[in-house]
Amino acid sequence: MDPIIANFIEENIVPKFNYWIYVILMMIGLYAMITKNNLIKKLIGMAIFQTAIILFYVSIGVKEDGGIPIISHHGPDHHQETEAHSEAGSENLKHNIIDKDKYANPLPHVLMLTAIVVGVSTLGLALAISQRIHKSFGTLEEDEILNKLRPGGHD
Amino acid sequence: MKVFGLVAVFVVGLLLLSATQDFPSWGNPRSAASDGEVSSFYIEKTEAVTKVPNMVTAVLADFRGYDTMFETVVIFIAGIGIIAVLRNFEGSDSSIDYDNDDNGAGLLARFTCSLILPFIQIFALYVVAHGHHSPGGGFQGGVMLGASYILLALAFGLSKAKRIFSERRTMIFAVVGIFIYVGWGVLCLLLGGEFLNYSVLDSILPGDAMMARSYSMLVVEIGVAFTVTAIMFSMYSNLSTRGRLSKGL
Amino acid sequence: MIEFSIIPLFTWLVSLLAVPAILLFRKRPDAREGITFLAAFLKLGMIFMMLPLIREGKILHFQFGEILPGIPIEFRVDGLGMLFALVASSLWILTTLYAVGYMRGLKEHDQTRFFACFAISLSATIGVAFAGNLLTLYIFYEILSLSTYPLVTHHGDKAARTGGRTYLSHLLGTSIAFVLPAMIYCYWKSGADINFTDGAFLDGKIGSSDGLIVLLAFTLGFAKSGLMPFHSWLPNAMVAPTPVSALLHAVAVVKVGVFCVLRVFTGVFGTDFLQKLDVGTVITYIAAFTIIVSSLIALTQDNLKRRLAFSTIGQLAYIVLGVSFLSSNGVTGSMMHIAMHAFGKITLFFCAGAIFVASGKKYISQMVGLGRQMPITMIAFLIGSLSIIGLPPFGGAWSKWYLFLGALDADQTAMAIVLVISSLLNIAYLLPIPVNALFRSPPQKGKKGSDAGIKEAPLACLIPLCITALAGLLFFLFPGLGFELAELITK
C-alpha cells in the first residue's frame, strides 16, 4: 500500500472511525431521502439519517476508561444500600472525590434521549401522513402521485 | 435526480469529514466536550446537589428539565397530530360488528400474553421509579408500558384493548402527564422560585432542598411516563387502523 | 426668517377632510359639490393668508412625527411652494366649477368617486408644494399618482384601462426605480439630512460623476414632468374626462413633476453647486430634445386632446430647460412658466372639453368653422394659444423672455435658437385651430343638421374658461407677484 494512504488511514481514519461511520450512515440516509421514489423508503432514509446523528452525539461522550454515568460507591453488588441513603452515606459522598475520567460524559446521552423522542414523533407523524397520501392517491410512489396530479392541477 | 442526489451527498459528506481533522479522537477523555467545565460539573457535582447518582436522569429531569418538558410536549404533539391528520371519526360509527372479526391472535398467543403482561407492566413501573439509580426513567418506562398495551391489542384485538384504554382515556392520560410535569414547575413558580426550580419545594416535601430535587425528578418522570404510555398506544391504534380505530391489523 | 405656523397643515388638511364629507353626501349631488367648493375656497383663503408673510421673506414651517431618523413629515412654505400652491388652489376652484358642468352635462357615472379622488389629489398636490423635505415630497408624489389613477381610468372601458396601465406603470415605476434609490443615496451621503431647510443639503457632499447619476435619476424619476423618454403616459392619459385632463396638465400632475425637478435643482443640489459640478448641460440637452421632438409630434396629431398633450410635454420641457441653465434668470423663467403655462393650458383644455360637451367633436379637422356657433370658446382658445406661444400682451411672454435671458446668461446660444424654433412650432400647431374655426366657413354647409344645432357649452363650463383666458391677459399686465416669489428662491 502506498505509504501516504497508509499514513492517512492511520492518522485520520483509525482514531476517528466514529466520525467516518456516522458520516457514511448519514449519507446513506440522505441519499435515500433525496432520490428514493417510494415515500416509505424516504422515511427509512430519514430514520437512518437521524440515527446517524444520534450515533455521532453519543460517540462524543465516550471516554476510554469511562463507564456508564451513574455513580456507584459500593460497586455493582450493593444496590440495596445505595437506594436507602443514610445520613452518614451522603456525608461521605460530599467528601468523595469523583474521578471524572471514570464516567462517560452524560450530556450527549441526555441530548440524544430528546433527539430519539423527536425522531420517533417525526416518524410516527410522517407515517400517518403517508397513510393519508395512500388513501387519497392509492399509491406511495412519488412519480405515480405526480402523474395523477398533472391533469387538472396547476404547477 | 439520482445524479444530483449523489453529488449532494458527496459534497455534504466531504464537508462533514473535512471538519473531523481537528476533532478529538475516539474516546479521548481530554476533548473539550468531555473535559469541559459543564461536563465536569455534571459528573462531579450532580450527586452532591441533587442526591441522584444517575447523572443522566439528573441532567435530563433537573438541569435540562425545560428541554425534557418540551420533549414530552413533542410526544404529545405527535399523538394529537396523528389524530388530526389520520383519524376518521365517521369510520368509527360502522364499527358495530368489529367484535366479530377482531378477535386478535390465536389462543396460544393470548395465553402467553396474559401470563407475561403483568410482568412487563411491573418492570415498566420499576424502570420509571428506579431511574434515579439505574438506567431508566419516564420515557423508557412509558414506552414499555405503552408496549404492553400494544401487545394486549395484538393478542386480544384492538376492541379489547380499547375497552381498557379507550381513546378518551388515552387523551386524558396524555394531558394529565404533561399537566403533572408543567404543574410541578408551576408549583415552584407559586412558591417563589423559578419555573422548575424544585429546591423551593422543600417547604412542602420531606427532606432538604436537595432531596426536594430528587423527589421532584420522580414526579416529573411519572408525568412523562403517563404521556408516553398514552401516546404510544394512541399512535399504534391510529396507525394500525388507518385512523378508524375499528379493526386491528 | 423661519416661522412656525399651523396654516400649512390646515391648507393641506382641508381638502382631505372634504373627502369623507363628499362620500357621506353621495346621494345628494348638490351638497356634495357644495362641500367641494367650500373646501376649495377655504384652501385658497388660507393660502392668501400666508401670502403676505411669504412676501415679507418669511418661511412658514410646520412639522410632526419624525418618521425616519432626522426626517419628520414637514411642511415648509417658501416662494416656490407658494407660487405653485397659489396656482393649484385657484385653478382647483375653476376646475371644480367646470367639472360640475362637464360631468352633469354628460351625465357621467360615479361622480362621487370622481370628486373624492379629485379632493385627495389636490391635497397631495399641496403636500408636494409645501413639502419640507425630500421624503415628504416623495410620499405626496406617490399619493398623487395613486389618487389620480381612478380619475384617469374613469370611463372604465378598454382604452381607459390601457391608458391607466401606462399611466401608473410609468409614474410608479420611475419613482420606485429611480427616485427612491437616489433619495436613499442622498440620505446616506448627506448624513441623514434631506431637509430643504437651510440651503441645498447635498451641497459639496457628492462627486461629479455620482452627482450626475443622482441628478439624472431624480430628473427622469419624477416622470410626471414628462421628459422624454418617460413621456408616453401623458398622451395615453388623455382617455380621462376633460376636467381630469385639465387637472393633470395644468394644475396637479405635470406641474408636480416639474416642481419636483425644480426642487431637486434648487433644494437638493443648489444651482451654484451644480455649476461647480458642471452637470446641468446633460439635462439641458434632454429637455431641448424633448421640446423639439414633442412639438413635431404635436403637429401630426388630429385628436385635439392628444395635440394638447404633446404640447404640454414640450412646454414642461421649457421649465426643465430653464432651470437647467442654472442661472437666476432661467429659474425665474421656469417658475413663471409654471404659472403661465398652467393658466394657458387649462384654458385650452377647458375649451376642448366645452367643444366636446357642446358638439361631441374630438378631432381638429372637424372644428373648422366652429367659431360661428361657439365664438366665446374659440376666442378663449385663441387667447390661450397666444399665451402659450408667448406673444405679448399675454402672460406667457414674460416666462419666455426670462427663459431666453437664462439661455443667454448661460452662454447657450444653441438653446436660445431651440427656444425660437420651438416657438415657431408652437404657432404652427396651435394657432391654426382657432383661426380656422373663427375665420373659415364650415365645409359641407348644412349637410349635417347636427352642426347647426350646436350652441355654446353650459355656463358652468363657459365661465371658468373665460376667467382663465382673462387671467392670461392680466398676468402680462401685473406679473409682479410672480417675480417677487421667484426672487425669494433665486437670490
Add this chain to the structure above:
Amino acid sequence: MTEHFPILILLVPLFGALIVVLLGRERPEQCWVTSLVSLGISSIISLFTIIVVFSDKVQTIRYRMGGWEPEANGYEVGIELRVDILAALVVFAVTFVGFVNTIYSKTRAEAEVQGKVPFFYALIQLLIVGLCGIVMTNDAFNLYVLIEITSLTSYALIAMGNRRAVLSSFNYVIMGTIGASFYLLGVGYLYIKTGTLNIDDIRMVLGNDNLWEHQSIVVAFIFIMLGVWTKMAFFPLHGWLPNAYAYAPSMTGTFMAPLMTKVMVYVMIRVMLWLFGYEFVYSGQHVWKELIIWMSVLAIVAGSLLALARTDIKKMLTYLIVAEVGYMVGGAWLGNVTGQAGAFYHILSDAAMTFCLFIAASIIVLRVGDSRVNAFDNLFRKMPLTMIGFTVGALSMIGLPPTCGFFSKWYLISGGIEAGQWEYVCALIFSSLVNAIIFFRIFERAYFGKIAGVKEDLSPSDSDANPDTGIKEVPWSMLVPLFIASGFVLLLGIMNRTLFEWIQTALEVMNT
C-alpha cells in the same frame, strides 16, 4: 413578578392546548373561547414584556430554568431564557398574530377541519409555544427541540388540508427533517469544540480559545446556516413552502405564512451575531459574504418572477414570501447595522403585511370560490371592505409610503448602499417593480371587472350600491382580523423610527 414573564408567555398557551384537548370534539365553541383567552393573555404578557425590557433598568431578562446559576466556573449548567427588546418584539408579533388569527378561525375552523377543531386549536397553540420558545431561548440545543416542536405542529396542521396539502406536508417533513438535523449536527460540532451549549458561552469560548479559524467551526456554521435556510425557505431550498402554505387549511396558512419564515430569520440573525459573532461571520477570510448576498439577490429575483408567473392568488403570495426571505437574508448579511436592523424591522413589517394579504386572499377565495386571479373581478364594488384591507397590504408589499413595507425597504436599501452592494439594491428595486405589476394587475381587475365597454349607469345621481351579484362581505370574525392586520401595517410604518432605533441600539452592541 415581571421576571417570570418569559415563562408565563409560554405556559399560558401550553395550558390552553391541554384544556382544549380535554374539552374534546363536542364543544368547538368552548375550544375557540379557550384558545382566544389563552392567546389573549399571552399577548398581553408579551406586550408588558416589551415595556419591562424597554425600561433602562432591565433591558435583558435572563431567566434561568430550575434556578441553576452558572455554577460550572461561570458556565451555564441549566437552560436559560434570554429576552431583550428584539426577542420581546418578535414574541409579541407571534402571540398577537396568533390571537388575531384565532378570531379569524372562529367560523373557518369548523368548516375546514370538521370534527377536529380541538386538535387544530391545540396544535396552533403549541406552535405558538414553540415559536415563542425559539425566540427566547438562549440554549443551542433547546432551540433544536423547539424547532422540532414547530415543525411537528406545522406538519400536522398542513396535513389537515386537502390531498395536495397532505402531499406537500410530506415534502415538508423530509425537507424539515434535513434542515433540523443539519442544525443539530452544527450544534454537535460546536459542542465538541466548546463543551457547552449555552449560546453566550459558546461565543465566549470561541473568542477566548480563538477557535474561529478551525475548519470544524466553519463547517458547523455552514450546516447551521443550511439548516436554518431550509426552515425559512431561502431560495434554492424553498421547494416545500409554496404548496404547503397554499393548500393548507386557510386559517393555518394565515398563521404560518407570516410567522414561520420570519422566526427563522430571527434565528439566523441570532446565530450570526450571538452564537458565532460578527468577527467570524463577516470576516474577510471567508468567501461566503459576497456569495450569500448574491444568493439573496437570486432569491429576490427568482421569487418575484415566480410570483409573477402564478395565476393562483395564494401561490403567488407564497412566492412573494420566498422573495421577502431573500430581502431579509441579504439585509442581515450586508455586514452593517443598518442592514441587520432593516432585516429585523422587515421581520415585523413582513409579518404584518403577509398576515394582512393572506387573510384577505383567504376571504376572497372563500367568497368567490375561485383561487385564480380572476376571482378579483369587480371586487372593489362587491367587497369594498375586504379590498381596502387587501390594498393596504399590497401597497406595503410594493413599498409605498406610509405603509411599513416602504420603510423596511428604505432601511434595507440604505444598508445596501452603505455596504456598497449595488446588486442587492437593484434586486430590491426590481422586486418592488415586479410587486407593483403583480398587485396592480389585481387592482385593475378588481377595479374594472370584466370590461363592459359601456357606461353602465347613466343616472346623474350615481348609485354606489352593490350590484346584487350574490358575493357579499364576510362575517365580522374575518373582517376584524383583516382590519387589525392592515392597521398594524400602517402603525408599524408610522412607528418605524422608534422601533428602528430600539432595534439598532440592540444590534449595535453585537457589532462592536
